[in-house]
Amino acid sequence: MAASGASEPFVTFSRIRKTYDGESYVIRDLNLEIAEGEFLSLLGPSGSGKTTTLMLLAGFESPSGGTITLNGRTLNELPPHKRDIGMVFQNYALFPHMTVAENIAFPLSVRGVAKAEQRERVARALDMIELGRLGGRKPSQLSGGQQQRVALARALVFEPRLVLMDEPLGALDKALRETMQYEIKRLHRRLGVTIVYVTHDQGEALTMSDRVAVFEGGAIQQIASPTSLYxxxxxxxxxxxxxxxxxxxxxxxxxxxxxxxLTLPGGRTFKGRAGGTLKPGDAAVLALRPERVTVDPGDGEAQNRLSGTVEEIIYCGDHRRIHLATGQAGHFVIKVPNTQRTILPANGEPVDVSWRYDDCKIVDARSA
Structure with missing residues (x-):
């Protein structure tokens, strides 16, 4: 599971397990390699194991088995403050009684960095996050986005080679969250630091990451580039x-x-790209993105076909969602681009839809 082109992994999880009661495992037999300079997101629903994995790397949790290494050094028995890892939390975790500059300087002061060098590094960090004139303010005098920038600067000011981020944008509104996504990605490209980023937001993970590890049931279901996952x-x-x-x-x-x-229970048959381990008799699912479906133009290019009745059409700005009732195939959604020449069916109207074999994939119904 190393990043493509990487020679030696920067971070390695080798057969990591985590249990609190000795019976049920929050993390089970996790093997993961992270390349230096990579932006890796850990994505999954609540309880899937992604945050526990981050806490194991940070040192706030201890593994029940297996080994974690950072740049060749085993971390299992090393306390968090000796791992030289930057950390950014969802709630910012800024000290309210300190100024912005003092908050950013804190990791330097606990490491015994000289005052003059502290001032230089804090000034550079403030310029990096474009808050150069706000160093004397308290966190309560800043907006949420500004506070998150300060938290980022504090995590980066002592120049760690690895930064961990735990849902850092979860408390921000949608517009600000999207702005901060690009800010973090810009800093990642500029500094070349390795980032491990926990989120439950798939759009955030796809936008920001070099690779995404999808967690469920304490295991990685798939780790790949955003394009490959989709x-x-x-x-x-x-x-x-x-x-x-x-x-x-x-x-x-x-x-x-x-x-x-693939044959559905009612007898309808469809074809698609085959998942690598499938064999006859396996329970499987045909995975099809709504934007790959066409309200059938009858042009002969489509290969899979399905009939249904329009239940609802929803306007979504750049596209419309058509919800179909299809009988054997159940509920079905189509995304139609919102162009001036789009001709839409009416509610209650029967329609035929179609898609190419190459536009769908038949995958294992089971999780890893």
Missing amino acids: EDPENAFVADFIGENNGLAGQVVGFDDGYAV
């Missing part, structure tokens, strides 16, 4: 969790010209 999910959980998905559940009955053949 286009080539490895199982039904990833297909459903990343982006929006029309999942048609059935059984693999064979393979035809390189495509898997």
Whole structure:
């Protein structure tokens, strides 16, 4: 699970397990390699293991088994303050009685950095986050976005090679959160620091990351680039969790010209790109993105076809969502680009929809 092109991993989790009661595992047999300079997001629902993984790396939790290394050094018995890792939290964790400059200087002072050098580094950090004239203010005098920038500067000021971020933008409104995503990504490119970023927001992970590790049930279901996760999910959980998905559940009955053949319980058959480990008889799901479906133009290019009845059409700005009732295939969604020449069906109208074999993937119904 190392990043492509990496020679030696910068961070390694080797057979890491975590249990609190000796029976149920929050993390089970985790193997993960992170390249130096990589931006890796840990993505998953609540309770999936992503935050525990981050806390194990930070040193706030201890593994029940396995080994964690950073740049070749084993971390298992090393306390958090000796790991030389920067940390950014959702609630900022700024000291309210200190000024902005004092907050940023705090990691330097506890490391015994000389006062003159502290002032120089704080000034550079304030300029980096474009708050150069606000060093004398208290955190309560700043906006949420400004406070998060200060928290970022404090994590970076002592020049760690690894920065951990735990839902750092969760408390911000949508517009500010999107602005801060690009700010963090800009700083990552500029500084070349390794970032491990925990989020439950799939859009955030896809926007910011070099790779994303999708967690569920204490295990990584898939780790890949954002493009690969979206286009080539490895199982039904990833297909459903990343982006929006029309999942048609059935059984693999064979393979035809390189495509898997899936039969639904009612007998309808569809073809799609085959997940790597599928074999006849496996329970599987056809994963299909709503934007890959066409209200059938009858041009002969489509290969999979389905009939349904329009239940609802929802206006979403740049596109419209058409919800269909399809009988055997269940509920079905289509995204239609909002262009002037789009002709839409009416509510209650029967329609045929279609998509190419290459635009869907038949994946394992089970999680890893």
